[in-house]
Amino acid sequence: MLNNIQATKTLNDGVKMPGYGLGVYKVWEDDEASQSVQTAIQHGYRLIDTASFYDNEVGVGQGIKESGVNRDDLFITTKVWNDEQGYDHTLRAFEASMNRLELDYLDLYLVHWPVKNYYRDTWKAMERLVDEGLIRSIGVSNFKQRHLEDLMTTANVKPTVNQVEYHPHLQQHDVKAFCEQESIQLEAWSPLKRGDLFDDETIQQVAQKHGKTPAQVILRWDVDTNVITIPKSVKEHRIVENSDIFDFQLDKADLDAIKALNRDERVGPNPDQFG
Ligand SMILES: NC(=O)C1=CN([C@@H]2O[C@H](COP(=O)(O)OP(=O)(O)OC[C@H]3O[C@@H](n4cnc5c(N)ncnc54)[C@H](OP(=O)(O)O)[C@@H]3O)[C@@H](O)[C@H]2O)C=CC1
Ligand SMILES: O=C1CO[C@H](CO)[C@@H](O)[C@@H]1O
Numbered sequence: 001m002l003n004n005i006q007a008t009k010t011l012n013d014g015v016k017m018p019g020y021g022l023g024v025y026k027v028w029e030d031d032e033a034s035q036s037v038q039t040a041i042q043h044g045y046r047l048i049d050t051a052s053f054y055d056n057e058v059g060v061g062q063g064i065k066e067s068g069v070n071r072d073d074l075f076i077t078t079k080v081w082n083d084e085q086g087y088d089h090t091l092r093a094f095e096a097s098m099n100r101l102e103l104d105y106l107d108l109y110l111v112h113w114p115v116k117n118y119y120r121d122t123w124k125a126m127e128r129l130v131d132e133g134l135i136r137s138i139g140v141s142n143f144k145q146r147h148l149e150d151l152m153t154t155a156n157v158k159p160t161v162n163q164v165e166y167h168p169h170l171q172q173h174d175v176k177a178f179c180e181q182e183s184i185q186l187e188a189w190s191p192l193k194r195g196d197l198f199d200d201e202t203i204q205q206v207a208q209k210h211g212k213t214p215a216q217v218i219l220r221w222d223v224d225t226n227v228i229t230i231p232k233s234v235k236e237h238r239i240v241e242n243s244d245i246f247d248f249q250l251d252k253a254d255l256d257a258i259k260a261l262n263r264d265e266r267v268g269p270n271p272d273q274f275g
Helices: 030-042 057-066 087-101 119-131 145-154 173-181 201-210 214-224 236-243 252-259
Strands: 021-023 047-049 075-080 106-111 135-141 161-165 185-189
Touching (some): 030 047, 030 057, 057 087, 075 087, 087 119, 119 135, 135 185, 145 173, 161 173, 173 185, 201 252, 214 236, 214 252
Parallel strands (some): 047 075, 106 135, 135 161, 161 185
């Protein structure tokens, strides 16, 4: 069972965020989304990561309601999609997401991608929603250093989180260092590289050494490199496996070996294509 106390992070606005959670991208059916959310919550997960783009906020909301865990003990993230950006559009998109989720406040709202000419106004709308008490914390996703620097020239509230693609083949050294310097918490998407790392010899050797699975080693590497992680699975045994990472720690030799795997190789788009 997940040890939430070990995993919790305090964001730069003082909000506490679990260091570990469930992703639900490509869980297209609401029933399946509801079921995987309930299963994860039953096994100790408290952070759920969705997006309007994933088209499953209704199912995620049902899963939250039917989990039997108090809303206030959960941490729910959703994101404003690219064609929803801009000041007025973001306010409407947020309301639509909340209606689908059937929530009256959100823990974390993210700008999904740094869409040129829009993300500054999007951010202003998100700041207003924080002022109105509808969102606890606001952050970004897929922002490079230049996007963060630009946003911070007009922002009143600093982003708390930057959710980026992060796994041993894409270690994001530059943006990670900048976020650490600015106290912006990094969060990993596609932490398992969607299954493309399990056959790696180094990962397998480290897994064998600790009596853990390759997935557990990769997710523990997130924890040990100070990055929040949100692996997706719809299978109960994997949801359990992915959270059973708090009874071991990677040592310097493991961390050095994994560091050497970086190839700057992405499974998703490069943020540069958004401007
Ligand atoms: N901000 C952004 O732009 C993005 C955010 N995200 C977020 O990050 C989350 C995670 O990333 P995602 O792209 O889903 O990819 P992940 O790296 O989490 O990989 C998910 C895949 O790995 C499989 N899997 C999960 N656990 C195991 C395991 N222990 N052993 C073997 N296979 C396993 C899953 O299959 P199965 O379900 O069958 O177990 C699924 O096919 C997303 O769901 C989403 O919430 C993702 C992409 C972009
Ligand atoms: O959240 C997302 C899910 O993954 C996609 C890539 O495959 C991303 O483009 C998107 O931002």
